[in-house]
Amino acid sequence: MxxxxxxxxxxxxxxxxxxxxxxxxxxxxxxxxxxxxxxxxxxxxxxxxxxxxxxxxxxxxxxxxxxxxxxxxxxxxxxxxxxxxxxxxxxxxxxxxxxxxxxxxxxxxxxxxxxxxxxxxxxxxxxxxxxxxxxxxxxxxxxxxxxxxxxxxxxxxxxxxxxxxxxxxxxxxxxxxxNAHLLSKWELLDRIKNYMSHQTEHEITLDELSKFANLNKYYLCKLFKKAFNITPIQYHVAVRLEKAKQMIQFTNLSLSVIAEKTGFQSIHAFSRAFRKLEGVSPSFYRKRVT
CATH class of the missing domain: 2.60.120.280 (Regulatory protein AraC)
Incomplete structure (x- = not known):
């Protein structure tokens, strides 16, 4: 449905x-x-x-x-x-x-x-x-x-x-x-999402999130996926790519600079992640929206 x-x-x-x-x-x-x-x-x-x-x-x-x-x-x-x-x-x-x-x-x-x-x-x-x-x-x-x-x-x-x-x-x-167990943890899960939403300049690791949330990283990952149907790392990649889309659309920065500013190790890693989420390359997306 x-x-x-x-x-x-x-x-x-x-x-x-x-x-x-x-x-x-x-x-x-x-x-x-x-x-x-x-x-x-x-x-x-x-x-x-x-x-x-x-x-x-x-x-x-x-x-x-x-x-x-x-x-x-x-x-x-x-x-x-x-x-x-x-x-x-x-x-x-x-x-x-x-x-x-x-x-x-x-x-x-x-x-x-x-x-x-x-x-x-x-x-x-x-x-x-x-x-x-x-x-x-x-x-x-x-x-x-x-x-x-x-x-x-x-x-x-x-x-x-x-x-x-x-x-x-x-x-x-x-x-x-x-999912009563999620309700008791909802405030924490919301803080975790908010934290990731403001960390778009680098890749976040489960160890970093575990320290921030004071939770075992495996339990954190399981809890987050149950709540949002996506892993914390997948969510953070999506957040960074959303930031990248804004830069592509509203700035003249090169794709390499945008990849660097959103925490991707290379333009190739950025392009692979972008294509996987959007179905098109970053360069094609820029032509389509500008």
């Missing part, structure tokens, strides 16, 4: 209340739904699993996924929720909200089922997330609801942008939950 191509379509965004003893019997939906528990307690069944939701929890229901919602303890449910497509399709505006079980879906309606692309994600979002920062998620949901209700000029584009922020925040919540 390429997040760079994410182009959500917000079908509806509602701030609803459900009074006991009402419940939502098992149904399937054509699209995705995010349901935020603002107040109340619920039991949710998704396929063969049972979840219990409390204020601050969020549920993700996926296309064709049977689910039901039951109120608990005779409490009213306050449930801001959003129905959406992750990728806009030509029929997105025509697709309806489903409140029916699969057996009641008419044959002509079955074409509306979206393809569930969440299994293609690096860390697929689960059906139930107990949020660490519900205030951030809640605000984004209500901002989307506001846009969809008021319908000011360009509201759909605004809601789309807010939804991308919401989706990223959910991905981060899930990532931290799955």
């Amino acid at each position: 390429n997040l760079n191509n994410l182009s959500p379509y917000i079908r509806v965004a509602w701030d609803n209340f459900i009074e006991p003893p009402f419940h939502i019997s098992e149904r399937v939906i054509f699209d995705y739904e995010l349901l935020y528990v603002k107040d109340g307690e619920i039991k949710v069944t998704v396929e063969d699993k049972v979840y219990y939701g409390i204020p601050g929890d969020i549920f993700l229901f996926k296309p064709l996924q049977p689910h039901a919602i039951y109120l608990l303890n005779n409490k009213r449910l306050h449930q801001p929720h959003i129905h959406f497509d992750l990728y806009y399709q030509s029929d997105s505006p025509q697709v309806k909200i489903s409140f029916k079980p699969l057996k009641a879906i008419m044959e002509e309606e079955k074409q509306w089922f979206r393809e569930d692309v969440t299994p293609l994600m690096e860390d697929p979002l689960p059906n139930h997330i107990r949020l660490n920062k519900p205030v951030v998620i809640e605000k984004l949901i209500y901002d989307i609801i506001f846009e969809m209700e008021r319908k000011f000029p360009y509201y759909e584009t605004s809601a789309k942008g807010l939804f991308v922020q919401l989706w990223v925040q959910l991905l981060r919540e899930n990532h931290w939950k799955n």
Whole structure:
């Protein structure tokens, strides 16, 4: 799932209340739904699993996924929720909200089922997330609801942008939950990245980083790669090449001088690294951007 191509379509965004003893019997939906528990307690069944939701929890229901919602303890449910497509399709505006079980879906309606692309994600979002920062998620949901209700000029584009922020925040919540050890080290990892970003004039070694971070270099490398999907040395090469690209574009310095100023041992080493990252030689890049 390429997040760079994410182009959500917000079908509806509602701030609803459900009074006991009402419940939502098992149904399937054509699209995705995010349901935020603002107040109340619920039991949710998704396929063969049972979840219990409390204020601050969020549920993700996926296309064709049977689910039901039951109120608990005779409490009213306050449930801001959003129905959406992750990728806009030509029929997105025509697709309806489903409140029916699969057996009641008419044959002509079955074409509306979206393809569930969440299994293609690096860390697929689960059906139930107990949020660490519900205030951030809640605000984004209500901002989307506001846009969809008021319908000011360009509201759909605004809601789309807010939804991308919401989706990223959910991905981060899930990532931290799955990698709790990274969360405790995040401030240190950020300092390491910042340190490398300001050391563009020479090659950094793992020994140097280990001394700076006061961590075993092998543990540091493993931790960094888990957090950013790249080794510290690879990250530092990319930082230096980004600096080199700026020099190529905005100065008249020779490529040899740029290679020296960004810590490469020779113009040949610089050219190899540049081509590997950019797919073109430094000289070709200079002709293209100047």
